[in-house]
Amino acid sequence: MARYSALSDKNHDQLHSKLKQNATRTGILITNLGTPDAPTPAALRRYLAEFLADPRVVEIPRLLWLCILHGIILRIRPRKSAALYRQIWWEKGSPLLVISSRQREKLQQQLGDAAVVKLGMRYGNPAIATALREFQAEGIDRVVVLPLYPQYGGPTTGATFDAVAGELRRWRRVPQLHFINSYFDSPAYIDALGKSIATYIDSHGMPDRLLLSYHGMPKQFLLSGDPYYCHSLKTTRLLREQLGLDEDRVITCFQSRFGKAEWLQPYTDKTLETLAQDGVKSVAIACPAFSVDCLETLEEIAIQNREIFLDAGGSRYDYIPALNDGDDHIAALAALVKPFLPSHHA
Known part of the structure; x- marks a missing residue:
């Protein structure tokens, strides 16, 4: 019993020392x-x-x-x-x-x-x-x-x-x-997004339309109380206000749908197709819901949706990268x- 107690005390002291060392971390x-x-x-x-x-x-x-x-x-x-x-x-x-x-x-x-x-x-x-x-x-x-x-x-x-x-x-x-x-409404987050898009505009000029494409979600989720759609709209509004852009220049849309159910609209791919068919020649697209570039931005947005817009009659399509590790x-x-x-x- 004495041996056990000594070992226990030693282990306790080591554990206490470790906890104390990390108490401020x-x-x-x-x-x-x-x-x-x-x-x-x-x-x-x-x-x-x-x-x-x-x-x-x-x-x-x-x-x-x-x-x-x-x-x-x-x-x-x-x-x-x-x-x-x-x-x-x-x-x-x-x-x-x-x-x-x-x-x-x-x-x-x-x-x-x-x-x-x-x-x-x-x-x-x-x-x-x-x-x-x-x-x-x-x-x-x-x-x-x-x-x-x-x-x-x-x-x-x-x-x-x-x-x-x-x-x-x-x-x-x-x-x-x-x-x-x-x-979604953090001032530092909105500021970082705004600077990223403003840097693009300074370098490439203002496109006919700026699309903000958020990841899609079944509409039923919204009807059941998920706030994602409302959060996305507020991010768009705050970002548009920071950039000083009119409502008709900025479009909120939703990508990456799966299955046959109705998802949040308007759909990004359909929006791009319609814009090109209506005579809009240049668009830039950013994805505020993605903190890191991934398959949905690098392949779906930067490749697939570019082809959709250009094939429908558009002339210029630019993807503005995610904030990543900037x-x-x-x-x-x-x-x-x-x-x-x-x-x-x-």
Whole structure:
């Protein structure tokens, strides 16, 4: 018994020392949707199986949907998606993961020793659960979760919360937790977006129309209370006001629909086709809901939708990149988490 007590005391002292060492440090977990490990059918099958099985993403009765998913979609879509990913894949890997890693590094530099910044993906790797366990192993018991979705959406932000809660429910001691569920109207975020678009206009001139394309969502989600559509419209209004543009020059639209159900409108591809047919010759398009360039921006917007507009009669089509790891964006992210750091209150 004495031997056991001595060992216990030693372990207790080590643990206490570790906790004390990290008492002034906060874990910052930035998250994004995720990416396959490689642009191959096998990797896409694993990724899509996890992503599309989430009831936050597809709200169809489970048994019916799982039969469709495993019986049809996962037999067909992985090969098609892999071909699309190969078009945008970088030498260093998935653009979303490469850029997200840079964001993590730069945010760590911005926040300094007051925080430990980690990256987690809702689907695929590196997993949210892995990042949380690393915080736990380092004795950090205060965590701020920042999903990099400016506009709240159940399939994105809500699904992230599910992953965080799903991991923490297994812990004996739950850390102090702050969850930032949106920043669609954050002044620093709007400022960063505005500067990005203003820089484009200064370099290329004002297009006939500026399109702000947000990720799509089934209309039923809006009718059931999801605020994503309203958040998107407010982001557009604040951005338009910052840029000093008239309402008729800026168009809000929604991309990336899937399936046969009605989604949020107007649709980006249909809008571009109609604009070109009506004589609009030049457009620029930005995607405020995407904090990082990925398949939906680099392939769908920059390649597919360019072809739609030019084939319908348009003359000039420019994609304005996501904020990515630009200095203004990193400063905006830092502004979101700094209020939760102990040093901020000192």
